[in-house]
Amino acid sequence: MADNGIILELNRLGCGYDGHKVVSDLNIHLRAGDIGCLLGPSGCGKTTTLRAIAGFEPISDGEIRLDGEVISSPARRLPPEQRRIGMVFQDYALFPHLSVQDNIAFGIHRDPARKRVVQELLEMVKLSHFGKRYPHELSGGQQQRVALARALAPDPKLLLLDEPFSNLDGELRRRLSSEVRDILKQRGTSALLVTHDQNEAFSVSDHVGVLKDGRLQQWDTPYNLYHEPITPFVASFIGQGYFIRGQLLTPDTVQTELGIIRGNRAYQLPAGSAVDVLLRPDDIVGDEDSTLRGTVVAKTFLGAATLYRLQLPTGSVLEAIFPSHADHALGDAVGIRVAADHLVIFAAQGSVNVHAQLPLEQVLDPGSTDSI
Numbered sequence: 020m021a022d023n024g025i026i027l028e029l030n031r032l033g034c035g036y037d038g039h040k041v042v043s044d045l046n047i048h049l050r051a052g053d054i055g056c057l058l059g060p061s062g063c064g065k066t067t068t069l070r071a072i073a074g075f076e077p078i079s080d081g082e083i084r085l086d087g088e089v090i091s092s093p094a095r096r097l098p099p100e101q102r103r104i105g106m107v108f109q110d111y112a113l114f115p116h117l118s119v120q121d122n123i124a125f126g127i128h129r130d131p132a133r134k135r136v137v138q139e140l141l142e143m144v145k146l147s148h149f150g151k152r153y154p155h156e157l158s159g160g161q162q163q164r165v166a167l168a169r170a171l172a173p174d175p176k177l178l179l180l181d182e183p184f185s186n187l188d189g190e191l192r193r194r195l196s197s198e199v200r201d202i203l204k205q206r207g208t209s210a211l212l213v214t215h216d217q218n219e220a221f222s223v224s225d226h227v228g229v230l231k232d233g234r235l236q237q238w239d240t241p242y243n244l245y246h247e248p249i250t251p252f253v254a255s256f257i258g259q260g261y262f263i264r265g266q267l268l269t270p271d272t273v274q275t276e277l278g279i280i281r282g283n284r285a286y287q288l289p290a291g292s293a294v295d296v297l298l299r300p301d302d303i304v305g306d307e308d309s310t311l312r313g314t315v316v317a318k319t320f321l322g323a324a325t326l327y328r329l330q331l332p333t334g335s336v337l338e339a340i341f342p343s344h345a346d347h348a349l350g351d352a353v354g355i356r357v358a359a360d361h362l363v364i365f366a367a368q369g370s371v372n373v374h375a376q377l378p379l380e381q382v383l384d385p386g387s388t389d390s391i
């Protein structure tokens with residue numbers, strides 16, 4: 020492994036198609052043994068980046084290093100088969116005419132220990148009794164386990180996973196993604212996942228990079244992306260929430276219609292600046308003694324908790340998540356207060372009245388009327 024403990028480095032990476040740049044100035048460092056993820060809306064360049072790392076696409080700027088070695092630069096591209104990078108695709112891509120065990124052995128046919136390796140991998144993916152079956156005799160989830168075992172067989176330095184769970188639904192998807200994380204962690208395999216599903220990104224990865232239009236917005240832990248987004252786009256793309264307009268009093272306090280909110284971070288904007296304050300549903304707590312009241316205008320039962328949409332006296336709307344035993348009816352005026360340790364604010368965007376409130380998407384896209 021490279022001395023600095025970094026297995027994959029993208030340094031000012033730029034790439035695209037036919038002279039049209041899709042990804043620009045992308046910087047990512049993945050630590051050995053970590054699982055990273057590229058997350059972003061459709062067309063933002065996730066798959067293009069993955070294909071460039073795998074060696075299927077040339078790059079126009081910067082470099083890609085694997086384990087310290089430059090594997091792609093504008094001048095040189097190491098062929099994919101020499102990169103020691105494994106891939107798992109959305110559509111499994113198994114060889115239909117080969118049995119499960121032959122699929123797994125495909126990349127290690129010269130290895131004298133291949134029988135043992137295949138058996139160990141079959142056990143690892145919980146398919147020990149399926150070695151002689153053919154891909155069409157397996158479910159989607161089982162085929163994806165075989166694809167994972169096949170990709171891991173040559174002991175790659177890095178595993179790339181391109182939307183690996185998107186053909187599976189619901190519960191299976193959740194279960195398999197957490198199993199895959201366990202397997203990769205157990206083996207210490209470094210991996211980079213591509214997905215547009217935030218829950219998947221969060222449940223599988225140590226670090227997530229949010230991309231927009233081929234540019235990295237933030238590379239961070241799931242916790243920080245949620246609680247400390249550094250751009251309005253990340254705030255909007257990750258999780259739920261609303262912005263309310265406020266006025267910065269001191270670097271870490273802001274006056275809003277919900278009172279003075281104090282955070283854990285100092286902002287460099289001048290005192291008195293108009294700001295947009297991000298409030299997540301879990302930043303609002305129920306407090307029957309509070310003079311601040313919100314009227315329940317919508318509620319969604321989530322099982323352990325209920326998500327309420329509350330209208331404030333000014334007409335602003337917020338979302339709040341309360342434990343489901345605290346049951347409120349539509350029209351109830353519920354006492355609330357803000358309990359936000361993480362004060363996330365951005366310089367105010369657009370000309371909104373001080374007490375107006377906008378759902379996040381509207382702040383980003385004035386044409387949109389949908390809330391998130």
Ligand SMILES: Nc1ncnc2c1ncn2[C@@H]1O[C@H](COP(=O)(O)OP(=O)(O)OP(=O)(O)O)[C@@H](O)[C@H]1O
Nearest residue numbers: 036041059060061062063064065066067068214215
């Ligand atoms: N082979 C290609 N030739 C030309 N343009 C391409 C090619 N593949 C992708 N693109 C374009 O590059 C941009 C980024 O595509 P890419 O597949 O990397 O996005 P993505 O983030 O993976 O999207 P999705 O989540 O929909 O898979 C898109 O505008 C797409 O149309």
